[in-house]
Amino acid sequence: MATVKLIEYEDASPEVRAVYDDIMRTRQIDWINNFWKSLANDPKSLKRTWETLKEIMAPGALDPLVKEMIYIAVSTTNNCEYCIHSHTAAARAKGMSEEMLMELMAVIGMANETNRQVIGFQVPVDDVFKVES
Amino acid sequence: MATVKLIEYEDASPEVRAVYDDIMRTRQIDWINNFWKSLANDPKSLKRTWETLKEIMAPGALDPLVKEMIYIAVSTTNNCEYCIHSHTAAARAKGMSEEMLMELMAVIGMANETNRQVIGFQVPVDDVFKVES
Amino acid sequence: MATVKLIEYEDASPEVRAVYDDIMRTRQIDWINNFWKSLANDPKSLKRTWETLKEIMAPGALDPLVKEMIYIAVSTTNNCEYCIHSHTAAARAKGMSEEMLMELMAVIGMANETNRQVIGFQVPVDDVFKVES
Amino acid sequence: MATVKLIEYEDASPEVRAVYDDIMRTRQIDWINNFWKSLANDPKSLKRTWETLKEIMAPGALDPLVKEMIYIAVSTTNNCEYCIHSHTAAARAKGMSEEMLMELMAVIGMANETNRQVIGFQVPVDDVFKVES
Amino acid sequence: MATVKLIEYEDASPEVRAVYDDIMRTRQIDWINNFWKSLANDPKSLKRTWETLKEIMAPGALDPLVKEMIYIAVSTTNNCEYCIHSHTAAARAKGMSEEMLMELMAVIGMANETNRQVIGFQVPVDDVFKVES
């Protein structure tokens, strides 16, 4: 149960509805997921977050599926149940196969393992990695 | 400064040298980075970790550059300085451009932001995301 | 389901009841929340934790509502469902409005975003921030 | 050492300089801290992040000093050295006394302690905390 | 609900069944827990993870109960509900008393508290702790 009210389309102000409409149009769907309904308690925050997300997740130097998998990697490391479910669904919709998901989780697991070993031993960064960019 | 001794090639046992040799051969380099030198205090752990990493990071359903970027996403979220430096260098060696790195960090930042908002509001997972797999 | 027994008032030892009584008296309520019932499996730990919490959360240089919001910020970043629910309720009881909650979450989200970008880029601390205190 | 180039004012494009100018004007300072210099590698990201930060950290239902202390709470829990230094300096500039800082750290420490105990015992959320909002 | 199919014994390939058989034989139980059923979507990952776990958790310089308690400490700090339940059950099966569990949680709580205070104050490491190993 959310700690704030989830604002449904029919109860939303015109300002909020405009964002909801843009979300549905952009994603070509006819419903709004709960995250946006929670943010809608602050219309400015809703608008800013949606516009930022739309810009960041658009095709660019990285393709949208790679971006979704990066989102899953962060969400898994942060243990965000909602985000894991929503971005796994989004990645599948963009073409992630089961084999890709299994490899993604293997990399995430391995990275979490070696991150902690490196930290636990306080391994100093090799000079060669500190290349002038 | 590491909390354990870093085992140099010249001080290593034949068992450790065999792993070091495989690392250098596989990566086509002539040096060993500090992480392996710390693990070498337990030769079995060194061998197991290297073989697992070699298998997981090899080309598969995901290409090696995507895997490196996922490693960076996890390492950044876990705040592993060593890992950020080593995997950013590795990703660049595999073709990551500056533009790709900037997009990667934008996605990592955004994911960390929305992860926390979702958690802070305790947003319930939409039923539609819980598709039977 | 908890991994330990939750000790109810009627099953509690006099030592535990004394702490429960002080919690109810201090907070002017007539019930005990589950966290204390789990800690009651170790009466010394229950007593020490309650007394520390009572001291730390009391009015001081910071007012109690600000302290509750800081608790929410930490609990959200650590993803503690129980703590988010209990401290959001406590903050509202101390006067947090919906507008304040929305701003709190915006700051928490933003901080998590820029924290990771700073870490991902390994940005060095500006000298000017290292002022002698 | 950063993994990207830090873009100095004299090397910056007009688009980046416009943001740098706004940062200095808004904060009434005559220098730019390293975080912005790293983001400047992607001018759109620099502009968006600065504008979002300016909006979120402005006076509102919460006062700017409270917002800085929330930033410190998140940055401490995430272990962001840069952010701890920069936001502790910012909070002091906005009036945080040493006594306030000590109380802030006591609350952050306590929250981290009880968060983990609640999680370790898997304490179920009391029904009374799940109030309809 | 898992994001992947949980592979039951009767639906498993011979390769997966061989691992399942070894898990049941090693642990002297007649069922497989859900974690392995999720990993079984990638038989190589299942086999590698099981063999690594078997090797790492075996009696060595540390006894298996201590290893289980370390697992609980990490799982609690990472907030892994599944892992807390499974490893608390495993530790009890290996002889962890309620008193030991309460002390374990007290140490975990304290460590999380002082970790954050040290980080929040950016306390420099004393030279005496940096002993040559």
Add this chain to the structure above:
Amino acid sequence: MATVKLIEYEDASPEVRAVYDDIMRTRQIDWINNFWKSLANDPKSLKRTWETLKEIMAPGALDPLVKEMIYIAVSTTNNCEYCIHSHTAAARAKGMSEEMLMELMAVIGMANETNRQVIGFQVPVDDVFKVES
């Protein structure tokens, strides 16, 4: 560099000196490490934290070396450089061998790996793990 002044013995109030004296007497050493010098900016917090730590880390159902290793597991997962150095030194002083440290790090690494896989797949807790305690 710390964000607060480190209070040396010669500059300390009698209240702080009394705690410093107890730390040195209890640990049979003749110096105070930096963590306590940072907490000394709030003498009540110093006293409370030291007394809690002394009580929690004392021999009990778990022996002090096991407690130190649990502290290392938490500090590694939280990435607390100071704490890793100080508790690794403390564990060695209490008898931790290099072999024990290597096993400890292997368990910490493995736990971090499987924690994330379990979370990433959103594996449901097996009913058998939810035993009534």
